[in-house]
Amino acid sequence: MIYSEWLHEWLKDRKNYIKESTYANYGTLIHLYIVPAMGGLQVSDIDEQLVQQKVLHWVHANGLSCSTVRNVVMVIKSSLRAAQKNKLAPMQIIDVSYPKTYKETSRKVLSKSDQSKLVQYAYLNLTSKSAGILLALSTGMRIGELCGLRWSDIDFSNQTISVQRTVQRICSPDGKSRTKIIISEPKTISSRRTVPLSTSILPVLHKLNMSNDGYILTNHDRPIEPRMYREYFNSLLRKTGVNHVNFHSLRHTFATRLIENGADYKTVSTILGHSSINMTLNLYVHPQLSHQRNAIELFSLLV
DSSP states (O other): OBHHHHHHHHHHHHTTTSOHHHHHHHHHHIIIIIHHHHTTSBGGGOOHHHHHHHHHIIIIISOOOHHHHHHHHHHHHHHHHHHHHTTSSOOOOOOOOOOOOHHHHOOOOOOHHHHHHHHHHHHHTOOHHHHHHHHHHHHOOOHHHHHTOBGGGEETTTTEEEEOOEEEEEOOTTSOSOOEEEEEOOSSTTTSEEEEOOTTTHHHHHHHOOSSSSBTTTTBSSOOOHHHHHHHHHHHHHHHTOOOOOTTHHHHHHHHHHHHTTOOHHHHHHHHTOSOHHHHHHHHOOOOHHHHHHHHHHHHHHO
16 A cells, blocks of 8 residues: 555544544644655555655754654654554564754753843733733743633632643644644643642732633633734743743743752652653753852862
């Protein structure tokens, strides 16, 4: 069987077992990368050597991030395992290597002065949208999770907020139809969590609370979509004179500040909604030079 035909059959079957957003993501990866690269081949002709060649091409020639390429390879592996069960391909293990790129290792964290600028602006120009920036810096929530927060998710008595849904725009799996906004559960079990609220953010939320069950960032029964909220964030960066960073840098900053101030890794991992401590350490912990210097000085005292 031609691989593109098998991918169509495989994805059609997977639709019954995965979230709508995951289904759309798989379809997009298949349409944009897998079919153009190997869709015309027989399923039985796809092996580890071929996939490894495509990995290097996607990273070096196409400029894809290694995280995107890993997702593409995950779809390839899953579809081939299903093909093997259906005796369309020989039994084999696809084990490829991923080149390191600068883009993969350069994760930005706000300096303390830039963080202070954003916080001060948000407090002095308090709106539902600016409160979202304060929430991001004090909880480490992802942008889709913030957009999905309702007032009913806040427990003012216990000073906690529950992450129960996420807002995202997904593409049609065929890559041709228009995109659409969906509101769904967080992507993993660990992402569905309850996060303590700091005493500094509670007065802000009390002040803005409209005593309804609208979305926090809009005070309305319709949420703001992540793309629009990113645009708002970018405009805020320009107003405050902070150099451009992506919205996810607020999550990096939150995790890094917690670690710098002595929080244990397991607690930070749980707050972020990670399934493992290693993910927290590898992605979000960025010791500042001053802390590195303190560590070196500590060593000097011991020798």
